Amino acid sequence: MVTLSEENYLKAIYHLAKHENASVSTNAIAQKMQTKASSTTDMIKKLSEKGHVEYQKYKGVKLTEKGRLAAVSVIRKHRLWEVFLVQKLNFSWDEVHEVAEQLEHIKSDKLTQQLDVFLEHPTEDPHGDPIPDCNGNIPSSQKVLLAQIDQNQSCICVGVKDSTTDFLQYLDKHNIALGTKIKVISKESFDESMTLKINKTELAISKEVAHNLFVKIN
Amino acid sequence: MVTLSEENYLKAIYHLAKHENASVSTNAIAQKMQTKASSTTDMIKKLSEKGHVEYQKYKGVKLTEKGRLAAVSVIRKHRLWEVFLVQKLNFSWDEVHEVAEQLEHIKSDKLTQQLDVFLEHPTEDPHGDPIPDCNGNIPSSQKVLLAQIDQNQSCICVGVKDSTTDFLQYLDKHNIALGTKIKVISKESFDESMTLKINKTELAISKEVAHNLFVKIN
DNA sequence: TTTAAAATTTAGACAAGACTAAAAATTTAT
DNA sequence: ATAAATTTTTAGTCTTGTCTAAATTTTAAA
Structure with a gap:
């Protein structure tokens, strides 16, 4: 059983973790949850x-697979309800969030499934x-090629x-990884080349690179 | 602000109060709420x-108009969601209750109103x-013919x-009015005739009368 | 009508989730 | 590399809603 409050923390952690394996700080969670850091520490212990x-301790948290699935399940419900509304x-579109924040906590697999059907998936x-689908997989519809990002925009790999070895090694050498x-x-x-800033260092890349890297705008 | 728990107690009290002015005992509430009497006493104090x-003290509770409206608002939402489901x-019909118990607590006037519209009132x-409608009025769709009321049951006209004049005059003469x-x-x-008690006086009526008077059980 | 039984309330405790203030660990800057 | 600033944790408290056990009031029975 996951409490309402736990679900909200899991969701916050999920949204704050930029990449799969990023750990999220206590303060960041507290800020997102509008609570104090001490409250967050308490909750982190329960989730752990x-x-x-x-x-x-002192190193932040990472979602486990179990935690990720719980978070994604809530996000799935939230977004389905938004579509419904x-x-x-x-x-x-600007009125739905608050209500969806409540509806996302309704516990009924059948409800979620039938809502999905009703809205035609x-x-x-x-x-x-x-x-996300009912197995927690997220359609990566938002990913776009780096080449499509505008000047001064930020994004996440x-x-x-x-996915040839050559290309992956190139990325590795220049400190580009998922996240x-x-x-x-x-x-x-x-020539469709670009200049990027990655961790405070600049990098010039060619058209070929820009057209083979998927990023998410954020 | 009414908490989720308060809403559930108000609903329980509403359902337990057979008639408008009936007071409901602590034990009855505790039983319906699946809690202990002491917990109910605590909650009663908060509601009061x-x-x-x-x-x-020791005499049970009656809903105030404010309390009745709060209870009826929850019941309205519960029943609208059941229709939706x-x-x-x-x-x-037998799967809806548990889910509606959760959905009835979602707080958004717009949601309730639009759901009502979507379901075509x-x-x-x-x-x-x-x-119940959005003003807390309950359509007396539960009306049945007096002929269908069982022996020893009470009801309200x-x-x-x-609605011929003859019939209305007959009712008038025998002190039967709405309410x-x-x-x-x-x-x-x-012969399907009946004997009634109206304001402490007995009245024998024919089949014709019993089949032309709508009553509400309660 | 006095007593026994049942219902109700009070008193004290606990878990969840939050807070404040203070202590401890980590990070940053000199 | 050490001091200062920041982050995180701990300790202790509060509120909500629940509980158990004991006290009190009401009701029912002899």
Whole structure:
């Protein structure tokens, strides 16, 4: 049994963890949850007890697979309800959040499943965010090629199109991994090359690289 | 602000109060809520503080108008969601209760109102129970013909089927009006006549009368 | 009508989830 | 590398809603 409060913390941790394996700080969670750090520490201990997070004192937390599934299940419900509210009940996109925050905690597998059917298996909520499926898989509809990112925009590396060893080694050498934050400093139109900023160091990349790296805007 | 727990107690009290002015015992509430009497006493005090119930020690509670409205609002939501689950999500009538128990606590006037519109203003839930309107009025769809009331049952006059002057004058002469409380003393099967008690006086009526007067059990 | 039984309330305790203040660990900056 | 600043944890408290056990009031029975 996962309490309402636990679900909210798991969701917060999930959203704060930029990449799969990133650990999330107590303060960041507290800030997102609008609570004090001490309250967060208390909750982290409970989540750790229940196997939802891996916790090392002073080192922040990482979601376990169990925790990730719990978080994603809540997010799935949240986004399905948002679709329902907009499509069926005439809510506007900016009115749905607060209500969906309540509806996401309703516990009934049949309800979620039938709602999904009723809405004809939507893959995105009204804000364009992907809706996880019932197994916790998230359609990566939001990923775009780095080449499509505008100047001065930031994004996060979420995958590669070309997964040859050569390319992966190239990325490795330049400290680009899943979850790496990338800012586009400039784009040259004549050869489609780019200049990036990665962890405070600049990197010039070619068209080939820009067209083989998937990123997520954030 | 009414908490989730308070809402459940108010609902329980509402359902236990047979007639408008009946007071409900602590034990009865405890039994319905699956809690101990001491817990119920605690909650009664809170509800009394907030003006939802009138409370006299050892004498049970009565809902105030404020409390009644709060209870009815929850019941309205419960029944609307039941209609939604059955009509739109293909739940069967016996699967809806548990889920509706959760959904009834979602706080959003717009949600309730739009759900009502989406369902085209249903007046009864899938079990045939009336759905209160947004002002807390309950459609007396539960009205049945007086002829259907069992011996020793009490009911309240809520309307007539035959509205001819003759019939209305007949009712008037015998002090039967909207809201009059009627108790069925006896029923004769051979001619479907009945003996009633109205304001302490007995009245024998024919089949014709029994089949033209709508009453509400309560 | 006095006593026994049943119902109700009080008193004290506990778990969940939050807080404040203080202590401890980590990180940053000199 | 050490002091200062920041982050995190601990310790102790509070509120909500629950419990048990004991005390009190009401009701029922002899």
